[in-house]
Amino acid sequence: xxxxxxxxxxxxxxxxxxxxxxxxxxxxxxxxxxxxxxxxxxxxxxxxxxxxxxxxxxxxxxxxxxxxxxxxxxxxxxxxxxxxxxxxxxxxxxxxxxxxxxxxxxxxxxxxxxxxxxxxxxxxxxxxxxxxxxxxxxxxxxxxxxxxxxxxxxxxxxxxxxxxxxxxxxxxxxxxxxxxxxxxxxx
Amino acid sequence: xxxxxxxxxxxxxxxxxxxxxxxxxxxxxxxxxxxxxxxxxxxxxxxxxxxxxxxxxxxxxxxxxxxxxxxxxxxxxxxxxxxxxxxxxxxxxxxxxxxxxxxxxxxxxxxxxxxxxxxxxxxxxxxx
Numbered sequence: 069x070x071x072x073x074x075x076x077x078x079x080x081x082x083x084x085x086x087x088x089x090x091x092x093x094x095x096x097x098x099x100x101x102x103x104x105x106x107x108x109x110x111x112x113x114x115x116x117x118x119x120x121x122x123x124x125x126x127x128x129x130x131x132x133x134x135x136x137x138x139x140x141x142x143x144x145x146x147x148x149x150x151x152x153x154x155x156x157x158x159x160x161x162x163x164x165x166x167x168x169x170x171x172x173x174x175x176x177x178x179x180x181x182x183x184x185x186x187x188x189x190x191x192x193x194x195x196x197x198x199x200x201x202x203x204x205x206x207x208x209x210x211x212x213x214x215x216x217x218x219x220x221x222x223x224x225x226x227x228x229x230x231x232x233x234x235x236x237x238x239x240x241x242x243x244x245x246x247x248x249x250x251x252x253x254x255x
Numbered sequence: 256x257x258x259x260x261x262x263x264x265x266x267x268x269x270x271x272x273x274x275x276x277x278x279x280x281x282x283x284x285x286x287x288x289x290x291x292x293x294x295x296x297x298x299x300x301x302x303x304x305x306x307x308x309x310x311x312x313x314x315x316x317x318x319x320x321x322x323x324x325x326x327x328x329x330x331x332x333x334x335x336x337x338x339x340x341x342x343x344x345x346x347x348x349x350x351x352x353x354x355x356x357x358x359x360x361x362x363x364x365x366x367x368x369x370x371x372x373x374x375x376x377x378x379x380x381x382x383x
Contacts, residue, residue: 073265074265074266074267074268075262075265075267076267076271078274082259082262094272098273101276105291105328106327107291107295107298107326107328108326108327131299134295135291135292138328139288142280142281142284145277145281149274198262199257236258239261239264241256241257241258241261242257243257
């Protein structure tokens with residue numbers, strides 16, 4: 069039976085992984101940045117989501133949105149590279165729910181792009197945290213609305229997080245050592 | 256079972272190239288941004304005057320695939336290519352950004368103008 073997903077070790081040391089969904093040409097981290105640098109894809113996306121762009125970010129110029137995305141993606145990529153080399157992935161990723169009060173096994177996390185001089189970054193990476201400073205990227209999205217539930221493409225990212233987490237749990241994932249370590253060394 | 260063991264159990268056969276590509280994009284960030292900006296300007300101009308990729312390719316004497324690649328904003332464009340794009344689309348991409356020396360002609364897009372006065376263009380040692 070073909071696996072519904074495989075995993076790629078991004079850093080080579082087991083700290084940052086990315087899911088490669090069945091049928092995809094590459095892992096989701098590489099595919100996400102590829103899209104965020106593809107002007108054809110970005111144009112189609114912002115045309116389809118122009119209402120959110122103007123109502124939430126007050127941006128009506130699609131070229132500005134495309135340029136900001138490419139620029140923010142470059143910045144985010146550099147932050148990831150720096151976080152990898154300095155073992156600071158825990159500083160990059162934050163709990164998906166802003167009000168999460170306690171640590172959970174295989175917690176759902178997000179990484180945001182830094183604010184540019186015009187507006188907050190709309191770029192998001194989504195990941196599962198499985199032990200201290202160790203993450204599995206499940207996807208990424210351009211989030212233009214307040215909540216992820218409001219739009220299909222961000223809702224799909226929630227489904228992917230759940231699907232990957234359930235897959236790991238079904239395989240018997242239970243990092244109790246890492247979990248205790250995580251509680252004791254609260255971020 | 257530890258998650259890392261599950262990840263290794265289902266590890267992909269192919270190695271990820273993301274880090275390598277990201278390092279490349281970081282090393283070349285500045286010109287990649289310029290390339291993206293130029294591609295955006297060219298796209299804008301093409302839709303403004305209703306020019307297709309096929310027509311632009313004909314004017315530049317290249318293939319439509321080449322134009323398509325160029326419009327992705329990842330190509331290291333030569334000055335020659337940029338100048339040809341400016342001519343084919345009859346608009347300015349970088350000309351206005353090139354600040355000429357004080358006192359010389361401002362409009363670099365007009366080929367009949369020169370930066371140097373006639374005596375200055377003459378080889379050294381002459382006209383003295």
